[in-house]
Amino acid sequence: MAVRRVAPPEQQPKEFSFTADNLAWAKKQVEKYPPGRQQSAIIPLLWRAQEQNGGWLPEAAIRHVADFLDMAHIRALEVATFYTMFLLQPCGTKAHVQVCGTTPCRLRGADAIFDVCHKRIHHDALHVSADGNFSWEEVECLGACVNAPMVLIWNDTYEDLTPESFEKILDEFAAGRKPKPGPQVDRQFSAPVGGPTTLKTVKA
């Protein structure tokens, strides 16, 4: 992990404000907390701002959320820089790929997935590809070790990857389609590959 700063001014949108839907949603979030404790809603609000902005959190959004919650700007910046789930730099417009690089995934071939990222997206993490569509970063365990290796794109995980299936997923995103999330091999969730291996005689 490196020092996290907000993106340079030339990449920043001039202003940011919640859409009407998001504003209504944000107000509801704040209501969950007792009066005077509205600042507790900062993380969901920053997250919603990030989603609204296409996957990354601009400086204007940090200010907007801080003002919305009536807190000092620096307090919101502290939160935004603390959690790596908030992307402070612009990311790919079609997909931001979070590749799990923790031990089980590494053992099951995450290196090859990273090679694909290097080749297809950008040599460095958190850099947008030449066409602006993709970016990637390495993340810690996302809790799908049984289905390693895996990646997280937006809100969905793509599991049991091989370089080929991963490339196919990227192709789908590049074409503007949404590939089927979950295991990319023949299995349901974390069940054994190729169907059940035990308890076959039990009738449903």
Add this chain to the structure above:
Amino acid sequence: MAKLIVDGKEIDVPPEYTLLQACEAAGAEIPRFCFHERLSIAGNCRMCLVELKGSPKPVASCAWGVRDCRPGPNGEPPVVNTRTPMVRKAREGVMEFLLINHPLDCPICDQGGECDLQDQAMAYGVDASRYADNKRAVEDKYIGPLVKTIMNRCIHCTRCIRFSAEVAGVPELGATGRGEDMEITTYLEHAMSSELQGNVVDLCPVGALTSKPYAFAARPWELTKTEAVDVMDAVGSAIRVDTRGREVMRILPRTNDDVNEEWISDKTRHIIDGLRAQRLDQPYVRENGRLKPASWSQAFAAIAAKVAPAAPDRIGAIAGDLAAVEEMFALKALMTALSSRNLDARQDGAALDPAAGRASYLFNSTIAGIDKADALLIVGANPRREASVLNARIRKRWRAGKFPIALIGEKADLTYSYEYLGAGPETLADVAAGRQGFAETLKKAERPLIILGAGALARPDGAAVAALAAQAAVALGAVKDGWNGFGVLHTAASRVGALDLGFVPVSGGKNAAEMAQAGGLDVLFLLGADEIDVPPGAFVVYIGTHGDSGAHRADVILPGAAYTEKSGIYVNTEGRVQMANRAGFPPGDAREDWAILRALSDALGQKLPYDSLAQLRQAMFRAHPHLQHIDQIAPGTAEDIRKLADRGGTPGKAPFRSPVEDFYLTNPIARASAVMAECSVLAEGRTMSAAE
């Protein structure tokens, strides 16, 4: 009370104490970086580890309550050890970790010689490093013109963050990132806007935050330390003036729990370059419209030539905001000798009359009394700009809770929330008559406090406003047995002293505004009075320190001594008599003001009967005995407030306006300071962008 055994010694401490406080009470010394008595507890430096019997690990004593300690198996009091090998080893380990990333640049560090880390490394540091990796490198941040950052040195104690959020009330500093990448910064490196920001330099236990104007200027062991009193506002903060040779190198706060705790404002701290610039270092006499250098005798002769033919009631004197009581006493004596009745120390025209009794112009609750108050009404004051340290005291009380505050006057960000009642005397009349909702709050309060600012007094209807405020204080129960909650917040350091001396027009004499009128006087003495315009006509003798407006207008300039260059007594807004010591000498031919007046009196043939400051003080103490009780307050009586209330009068309708428009440029020293000018420009920029 809870019993505790610290290092084999049994002590009895209140159960709300922390272990650290308990150990200190037992006489043990506990090293610490993040803990500070006046800030919240962070518990993140781990330097204060002690051994607590029964606990498997050493505990951070700053964050461990005495009431959280478990007794022994047979009910013995908890046992704490601060000097065992285990404690020592634990602290050495902490120190080693702190030093992993701390640069070895003590020889070029401004904190060197007064650095907590340096001192404690002498006790707990090991002689060599076991780490071969590169040290962490952190970019330096811009956080304003007063505080320089060298962020490699930061040990993340977060004292500065807690200070700005809790005491200053302007949460601008924060810690971004996490773990090894944690950095202290302001939001996108904006300059801090607090007027107490200089205190973070004192709080920083290492050299990460140092004073920018003082950078690389001196070493602490080269400096002569003199205890003095601040004159930038009427709070009279306790300061220490550090000098090298004849130059003032820096000003630091002294701890005085009754007045400033241990904070001072930026104006107090960073004004020192104003003490070197624009100084008057020799007498001047105006000839053919131009000021020409002159000798003392020439200057005195020029004055004598004008004073001799002038009728006594055409001679007058105005004392400025920074004058000590000694010189005002001498000037008053000289005026009396010249049979003049025209005296005034209220340049701003504040309607305060010493004849109404001392309580009518004091901050009667005392500054420490703010901690005891339980409701506050601010009338015509902006304490943040007029008395920043006192404002921090109000904020401290507000943070403790159950402290409703209301304001009549200009709306402003005071760093605490308040109910805004209205802008002018009409609202005050409503409160006094109980027609305002907040009047109920004040009435219900046990110790309500009413702060009356200069913005409400320094106006044509000031006397009526003062009477109205006194009526409110009496009607709402702010004046009762054991509590006097009528507080006048002055803006001038000299004001209460002057009123104590009776430096006001003697029966039928002219006040400041009348004296300064065109054709008001033939000869006018200005004792450091720069905040008043004197139109052409009168012959003006300016006794002062800086080439400011008073000197520009003057016909004769007599160079005086600034507050660091003379020993003087000042009386602060609560009536506390404080003595400042002389830290240096005035430049060139300039002399201490009382000595100038003594010499001048001789030249005018009205020799004052004292040849030394000690003799002057003796005479002054005979006339005003309360001035000899240094650091004490001679309280006013509640009767004075009632009498003031009975004076009545009809206040006008104009809204109250704070007299301090620009916090950084309120007096001639501040106006000569380049640092203050820079701060002022920054502050103005903030106001402009806020207005957009």
